[in-house]
Amino acid sequence: MSNAVRNLLVELLVEEMPPKSLWKLGNSFATELFGQLKAQGLLEETSRATAYASPRRLGVHITDVRSGTPERVEKKKLMPSSIAFNPDSSWSQALRKRLAKDEIGEIDIERGNFSLVRSVDGTTEYVYLEGTNGGEPLRELLNLCLIVVIRNLPIPKAMTYQLADGWTDETFVRPAHALVALHGTDIVPIKALGLTAGRATRGHRFEVNDKAVELRNADSYEHQLETEGAVIASFVKRRDAIIRQLKAATAEEGLNMIEDEALLDEVTALVERPNVLVGTFDRTFLDVPQECLILTMKANQKYFPLLDENGRLSHKFLIVSNIRPPDAGEIITGNERVLRSRLADAKFFFDQDRKKTLASRVEGLRRVVYHHKLGTQAERVERIWAVAQAIGLQLGGNELAAQAGEAAMLCKADLLTDMVGEFPELQGIMGRYYAKHDGLSDDVADAIEDHYKPRFAGDELPRNLTGISVALADKLETLVGMFGIAQIPTGDKDPFALRRHALGVIRILIEQEVPLPLDTLLREAENVFNRRINDTSETLNRFIYERLRHYFSIESFDEQALESSKRVSVEPADRIFSPQQIDAVLALRPQMLHDVKKRLYAVRAFAALPEAESLAATNKRVGNILKKADVSINAEVDAALLQAPAEQDLYHALSRIAPEAEKTFRDGDYSTSLQILAGLRGPVDGFFDHVMVNTEDESLRHNRLALLAQLQQAMNRVADISRLA
Structure with a gap:
C-alpha cells in the first residue's frame, strides 16, 4: 500500500474558552494528538508539531504525516504443537486462550486474516501465528486519536450543550462549531463532537464579522487566518506581539511597566488581534494605596499599570484591545470610564475603613470561624500572640516581646475591612496602611504586613525582628494546629498550604539566621493549644525535615532566596549539595536550622x-x-x-x-x-x-x-x- 506523506492540520473552532486554561489546553491538544499519531505509526522521524490556541480555537499543524499505516507481515511464536492441538487435530483449550489474548478467533483464521503455521525450532515443533497488520487509512486512525485527545484534555470545568438536532448532547470545554482536518490539500472526513471535518474556519468575530475562511491546504492555515481572518492563531506569536506593543507604548510614555507573566498569558488568551492603547485616570485616585489600584487594574480589568522612575504608580495604564479601529478614542474612553468606577469603589473602601481603628476590629474576629475544630479567628490570634511574645522575648527581650505581641494581636484585624473583603490578596498589606494611619510604630505596622511572608517561593522575608516573631508564630500555629487535628497534606492535596508554611519557617530561620531551636519553637506553639489537639511532635518534625531536605536539594534549591539574603554570600557552585551530603547532615536532625548550611x-x-x-x-x-x-x-x-x-x-x-x-x-x-x-x-x-x-x-x-x-x-x-x- 502506497502512503503519501503530507502535512496535517487539525482545528477545533469553539466559543470563547476560559483564558486561564487556554495555554495548557492548546499545548495538550497539540502534544497529545502528535503522540497518538506517532503511536499509530503515522509519523516520520522528521515530523514536528506546531500548536495553535486562541480564544476561539485549538489547533495543531504536524509535518510529514502518512496517509495510512503500511501493511506488515507479523509472525508470532505461540506454543509447542503438542500443547496447541488435541489428538484429533482440533484446537486445544490452551491455544484458544492464547489466541483470545490477541482477540483472534476461528472466524479470523477461516477468513484468511491470520493463519496458524507449524515449524520446527531445534527438536521441537511449534505453532506460529502469521498475519498482516497495518494498512489502516489516516481518516480512521485520526478519528480515533482525536476522540482520545478530546476525552483526555485537561478541561477545568466541562460544559454540556445541545447540538442543532435538538436531541443530542455533547460535552466539551465550550460548544464546538466547526472542525477542520486537512492532509495537504485533502479534507480528512473525520467526525468529533457532532461535527464533520471540512476546510472552513472562521475569522475574527469583529474585525471581519466572523467571515468564513476557506483554507487552501494545511500549510496555509496560519497565513490565511492572519491575512483573511484578522487572527494571530499562534499563542506564542500573539504573546510576543503584545510584549512588543507594550514595550513600545511604555517607552513612548517614558514610564515602566509592571512585569506579570500570569497577566500576560491571560490577556493573550483573551484577544485574537491585539492592539495596545494608553489610558489615563484621575490623579486624585493616587491617594489610595497603590497596591489597591494595581490589583484593581490587573485583576478586574486586565490592564497593565505603569510606574514612574521612582517606582510609584502613575495615572496612566495600558489596555490590550481585541480590535483595531481607525479611531481608538471610544475604546480608550470606555475603558477609562469602567476603570474610574472601579477606582472609585477602592477609594470608598479605603476611606470607610480608616474610620475605624484596627484595634476596634479585633473583637469582631470572635464572629469569624477559623476552623470548626480550632475555633474562631480571635482564638487563633490569641495563640499567635502568645507564641509571638515568647519568640520576641528570646530574640530581643521585653521590648521586642511587647512589640511582637501588639503586632500579633492586630495581624488579622484587616480581614474585617471592606478593602480586604473585596480583595483578599491585600490582607496584611492593608493592615500595614491602616496601622500607620492609627499612629502605630513602623516596626509594628511592617510586621502586620510581613507576618504573611514569604507568600511564595522567592518572596521577600519579614524586614525586622518584630515581623520575624509574628511570621514564625503565625506559621507555627497553623502547622501545629492542622497537624494536631490530622489535616496533613497527602499527595498533591494541601488545602491549608502547610508545605508553604513549613518552607516559610525554614527560610526565615535559615536565611535570617534566627538563633532559635526548632524543637523549642514547636513546643511553644503546641503549648498554646492547651491540649486541644493531639501530639504532633514526631509527625510534624518529620514533615519539616522533609521540606528542609527539599529546600537544600539540587533540583529545588531556591537561588533567588539566597541572593536576596544579605547575610549569605556564596558562589553558584556552593549552592549544590549532593543527596548524600544532605542526608548526612539531616540524619542528626539539627535543631538550629540557621547553621545547617554551614554543616553542609x-x-x-x-x-x-x-x-x-x-x-x-x-x-x-x-x-x-x-x-x-x-x-x-x-x-x-x-x-x-x-x-x-x-x-x-x-x-x-x-x-x-x-x-x-x-x-x-x-x-x-x-x-x-x-x-x-x-x-x-x-x-x-x-x-x-x-x-x-x-x-x-x-x-x-x-x-x-x-x-x-x-x-x-x-x-x-x-x-x-x-x-x-
Missing part, C-alpha cells in the same frame, strides 16, 4: 578529602557493629585493658584529636572540626586491620565496643558521616 559546606569539604571515603565506610561499619552488640555499651574506656598496639594507637589518637575537634565544633567551625577528625584515618584503619572486636574475652569485647562508641560519637557531631559511604 563542612561535609562537602570533608567529602573531598582523600580520607573521607575510608572514614565514611569505617563509620558505617562501626555503626553496624554497635547495633549488633548484645549488651549496653559503656562509653568509658579502660586504658589498662587495651592490649593490642593498634587499639592503643586509636585510643591515644582519639584522646588527642577528639577534644580538639570538639572545641572547633562548639566554636561553630564545622569544616575545621571534620578536617581534624580526618587525622584518625590511619589509627582507625590500623584498628580494623589488626584488632578483633568481638573477641571471646567479655571484658576486652566490652572495652573495644566502648572505644568504638567514643569514635562514633566524635565523628558524628557535625553529621552522620556513615551516610557518605
Whole structure:
C-alpha cells in the first residue's frame, strides 16, 4: 500500500474558552494528538508539531504525516504443537486462550486474516501465528486519536450543550462549531463532537464579522487566518506581539511597566488581534494605596499599570484591545470610564475603613470561624500572640516581646475591612496602611504586613525582628494546629498550604539566621493549644525535615532566596549539595536550622578529602557493629585493658584529636572540626586491620565496643558521616 506523506492540520473552532486554561489546553491538544499519531505509526522521524490556541480555537499543524499505516507481515511464536492441538487435530483449550489474548478467533483464521503455521525450532515443533497488520487509512486512525485527545484534555470545568438536532448532547470545554482536518490539500472526513471535518474556519468575530475562511491546504492555515481572518492563531506569536506593543507604548510614555507573566498569558488568551492603547485616570485616585489600584487594574480589568522612575504608580495604564479601529478614542474612553468606577469603589473602601481603628476590629474576629475544630479567628490570634511574645522575648527581650505581641494581636484585624473583603490578596498589606494611619510604630505596622511572608517561593522575608516573631508564630500555629487535628497534606492535596508554611519557617530561620531551636519553637506553639489537639511532635518534625531536605536539594534549591539574603554570600557552585551530603547532615536532625548550611559546606569539604571515603565506610561499619552488640555499651574506656598496639594507637589518637575537634565544633567551625577528625584515618584503619572486636574475652569485647562508641560519637557531631559511604 502506497502512503503519501503530507502535512496535517487539525482545528477545533469553539466559543470563547476560559483564558486561564487556554495555554495548557492548546499545548495538550497539540502534544497529545502528535503522540497518538506517532503511536499509530503515522509519523516520520522528521515530523514536528506546531500548536495553535486562541480564544476561539485549538489547533495543531504536524509535518510529514502518512496517509495510512503500511501493511506488515507479523509472525508470532505461540506454543509447542503438542500443547496447541488435541489428538484429533482440533484446537486445544490452551491455544484458544492464547489466541483470545490477541482477540483472534476461528472466524479470523477461516477468513484468511491470520493463519496458524507449524515449524520446527531445534527438536521441537511449534505453532506460529502469521498475519498482516497495518494498512489502516489516516481518516480512521485520526478519528480515533482525536476522540482520545478530546476525552483526555485537561478541561477545568466541562460544559454540556445541545447540538442543532435538538436531541443530542455533547460535552466539551465550550460548544464546538466547526472542525477542520486537512492532509495537504485533502479534507480528512473525520467526525468529533457532532461535527464533520471540512476546510472552513472562521475569522475574527469583529474585525471581519466572523467571515468564513476557506483554507487552501494545511500549510496555509496560519497565513490565511492572519491575512483573511484578522487572527494571530499562534499563542506564542500573539504573546510576543503584545510584549512588543507594550514595550513600545511604555517607552513612548517614558514610564515602566509592571512585569506579570500570569497577566500576560491571560490577556493573550483573551484577544485574537491585539492592539495596545494608553489610558489615563484621575490623579486624585493616587491617594489610595497603590497596591489597591494595581490589583484593581490587573485583576478586574486586565490592564497593565505603569510606574514612574521612582517606582510609584502613575495615572496612566495600558489596555490590550481585541480590535483595531481607525479611531481608538471610544475604546480608550470606555475603558477609562469602567476603570474610574472601579477606582472609585477602592477609594470608598479605603476611606470607610480608616474610620475605624484596627484595634476596634479585633473583637469582631470572635464572629469569624477559623476552623470548626480550632475555633474562631480571635482564638487563633490569641495563640499567635502568645507564641509571638515568647519568640520576641528570646530574640530581643521585653521590648521586642511587647512589640511582637501588639503586632500579633492586630495581624488579622484587616480581614474585617471592606478593602480586604473585596480583595483578599491585600490582607496584611492593608493592615500595614491602616496601622500607620492609627499612629502605630513602623516596626509594628511592617510586621502586620510581613507576618504573611514569604507568600511564595522567592518572596521577600519579614524586614525586622518584630515581623520575624509574628511570621514564625503565625506559621507555627497553623502547622501545629492542622497537624494536631490530622489535616496533613497527602499527595498533591494541601488545602491549608502547610508545605508553604513549613518552607516559610525554614527560610526565615535559615536565611535570617534566627538563633532559635526548632524543637523549642514547636513546643511553644503546641503549648498554646492547651491540649486541644493531639501530639504532633514526631509527625510534624518529620514533615519539616522533609521540606528542609527539599529546600537544600539540587533540583529545588531556591537561588533567588539566597541572593536576596544579605547575610549569605556564596558562589553558584556552593549552592549544590549532593543527596548524600544532605542526608548526612539531616540524619542528626539539627535543631538550629540557621547553621545547617554551614554543616553542609563542612561535609562537602570533608567529602573531598582523600580520607573521607575510608572514614565514611569505617563509620558505617562501626555503626553496624554497635547495633549488633548484645549488651549496653559503656562509653568509658579502660586504658589498662587495651592490649593490642593498634587499639592503643586509636585510643591515644582519639584522646588527642577528639577534644580538639570538639572545641572547633562548639566554636561553630564545622569544616575545621571534620578536617581534624580526618587525622584518625590511619589509627582507625590500623584498628580494623589488626584488632578483633568481638573477641571471646567479655571484658576486652566490652572495652573495644566502648572505644568504638567514643569514635562514633566524635565523628558524628557535625553529621552522620556513615551516610557518605
